[in-house]
Amino acid sequence: MPNKHNILVVEDELELAKSTLSFLSENGFLPFHAKDLKAARKLLKQEKFTAVLLDLGLPDGDGMSLIKEIKNFKEEIGLIIISAKDALEKKVQGLELGADDYLTKPFFFSELNARLKSLIRRLNLEVNQELVCNEITLFPEQMKVLVHAKELELTAKEFGLLLYFVSNQNRVLSKTNLGEFMSSTYVDYGFTDDMVYTHIKNLKKKLAESNSKDYIKNVYGVGYKFTVA
Amino acid sequence: MKLLTKTSLNFISASVIFFLVGSIVMYFSVRNIVAEDLQNRLLEQKNEFFNQVTKDKLEDLESEVVFIQESQKELVHSFSDTVLIVNKKYMLYRKLQFSYLHNKQHYKVSILQLQSQSDKLFKKIVIMNVGFAMLFFLIVFFVNRQSIKNSLKVFYSTINKLEDFQVNKAQELTLDTAEVDEVKKLNVVFERMSEQIRNDFEAQKEYTENVAHELQTPLAIISSKADELMQADNLTKQQMEQLALLLETTNRLSKINQSLIFLTKIDNRFYTEGTTFLLNELIKEKLVLFETAIEDKNLKIALDLKDETHIYMDPYLAETLVVNLLKNAIVHNEKGGDLSVKLANKCLIIANSGSALTFSEADIFKRFSRSEYSKKSLGIGLSIVKRICELYGFNIEYRFQENHIFAIKF
Structure with a gap:
């Protein structure tokens, strides 16, 4: 079993964050939680992450601003936007800024899991692609x-x-x-x-x-x- | 009617009436003046006659225009018109007749004055007056027209700018500064109003997005918790079914919410960018995405997409329009039914078999109108279609003639 992947969950809704975190740990990931942009920036400096799950509407600003920062900071970090906004332009904008995937709330954990695993495969982090x-x-x-x-x-x-x-x-x-x-x-x-x-x-x-x-x-x-x- | 045309027409009609009345009044008054003048001259000549008749002999006073005849009785002093033939020409004269008593003999004295000279004078006066009046009216008309035009220049520019004003565009409404107080006031009011509208629009857009966020997040929590509960090992069949229903309903609720947000966005004219593209290609492209459903229902498809139809629309809205119409025609179709898509003469006709509506035909585009047989459909798809058509001024109609027929005229 390779090392557990560190996943940063940036989500201001505590209940949703709790469920997401427990789901991720049950599925062999090592999740971290940040409730706002400030906390996310701090954690990004402290830890090495494989991927970030980013909510867009955060109490201290739009998550969009973090996309560029993350990608500038370390390009190989995978980034999945999880947003309540199903707006096409948001999706396009997010992906253009460098996000790897976009998931609209509400979503199924199994879907998140599949996408996260696929993202990690694409990031070429798994030695075995199969x-x-x-x-x-x-x-x-x-x-x-x-x-x-x-x-x-x-x-x-x-x-x-x-x-x-x-x-x-x-x-x-x-x-x-x-x-x-x-x-x-x-x-x-x-x-x-x-x-x-x-x-x-x-x-x-x-x-x-x-x-x-x-x-x-x-x-x-x-x-x-x-x-x- | 244009403001300038309206004021010009008012001016012209008033002028014509005044001009006509004025001309008639002037004509008669000038004629009176000229006639009076002629009579005065005749009366002067009469006085002259009495002055001279004492010194001269009566016969010597006779001339081309003074005739003296003996008469039986005394005559009343009178004016009349008479015609003389001078050099074989008929000439109109004004005649003053009076009696003169000389050596107990009554004489009839007639003094004549040629009228044609006075007539010429009369004509000249009338022509000059009418001419000046007309010239005056013309000058006033054009000066007035030009001055109105100038004063309204800013007003017209305001109208043009208001026509171009789009609430969802970034640029603010800036109007020219006007000299005329009323136009100045109007521009200030418009600028303030547009500012208000833009603020409201922004607020509404923000509200729509907030509603999306605020509703979707709790839905995400419900859905995730139900999904987690479902993973428990010791659930009974009944509990599992209830959880599955909870998930299904939450999913449905989220879809309704998203559709309503989308409808609001169309209403807010959020989608205004557009491109021109071939509708035929879009339909073919989207039809492929329904393959599973078409196979599943074993539908007989009749396509007639030969007529190339270019339309100008927002690509996302065009896609939604086509997908929603096709989806409606497939979902509400029966097993082994027909689906025909025809594009001809800038008109898209989609027909599908299926049982008749259980509600009024007029309600088909209304939100949440759906047949009893399809409780699972959201009932928003067609109202989105209708709204998109309204946005672009397309005419959409529905009728039921054995098949359900939707026709859009682009």
Whole structure:
């Protein structure tokens, strides 16, 4: 297991920060919290961070101003904006300033987790670019899956679902959660929550055909869980 | 009607009336004066006649214009018009007739004065007067027109600037300084008003953003806590279902909130930048994103996008317009139904099969109007479409003829 990644969470809403922090530590990260820009600047000087989760509306100013500072300070720090503002121009502005990703509140932790992991992979910090889960090996960059070292043909959406599951093992992912993830990732306007069933059914079938264990369990008909013992 | 035209027309109509009345009055008064003058001259000649008749013989007083005839009785002193033929020409004379008693014999004396000379004088006076009056009116008219034009120059510039004024643009409204007090006052009022409007607009924009932030953050907390609760191992099926519903509802609430914020932004004319692009391409591009749904519902698609249609719009709004219309036509479609998209003569027609509305056709673009069969839809998509059309002055219509038909005229 490589060293834990330090993550700075800049969020003024304490309850949300608390949940985010506990989620991050449960998922193998080492989170730090800053409630405003001042605290964030101080922590950035003291610690080495892999990534920053930045809320835009902060009590002592707009988080936008911090983006440039962080990127000037240390370019390889990953930066995900988490904002209540779904405004396109904010998104564009943030990404232009150097942010790596943009997440709109409310968001699912599993989505944050997947994005954070993908960001860390992209930042080239993991030696191994592939994701291994027992007999399943995923290569996110090439969109390739090996089951028992044999390549498995999946559609883009099935691959996306599998990657999402593997990134969020042992976690109940509700139908709403999966639907949101699919429609936002694949910009598919017609993707309703009901279609999640169809896609997961197909994915499970393909995995079973290549003799993979049945990891994806239905949870009382409200969601799914990728269960790894 | 332009202010200048209006004042000019008023001036002209008043002038014409005064001019006509004045001319008639002048015509008659000048004619009277000239006639009186003629009569006075005749009366002078009559006095002359009486002065000379004592010294001279009666016959010697006769001339081309004085006729003396014997008469039976005494005549009353009278004026009349008479015509003489002089050199084969008819000449109009004014005649004064009176009686003169000489050696117990009554004589009728007629003194004549040529009228044509007085007529010429009369004509000259009338022409000169009318001419001067007309000249005067013309000068006054143009001077007046020019002076109004000059005094209103700032006023017109104010109108132009107000026309160009856009509340969401960065530049403030600065109007020219006027000489005329009323225009000066008007400009001050306008500047103050525009300042107020801009402040309100800014405040509203800020408010919209704050509402977004304030509502989305608590929603994020609810959603994250519910999601965390869901991860507990010892939940019953019922508890799990309730948590899933909580998540779904929170997600829906957040979407409604975002859509309302978007609607407010359109209302606030937040999106005013635009580019010209090909609508055909945009529709094709967006249709691809509905592939899953189209396959899922097994829809029969009929596309007619041959007519190249360029439109000028904000790209984001154009995208929203197309996506919302397509989404509506797909989501409210039935399994194995039809979807047709036609672009011709600057008109986009989207038709889809589906059961008739359970509410009035007139309410289709109203917020939160949705059919009983689609409780899951937010009921905002079409009102966003309507608002975007209104923003750009496009005409959008809906009718139900076996199919649901939406037509936009660009």
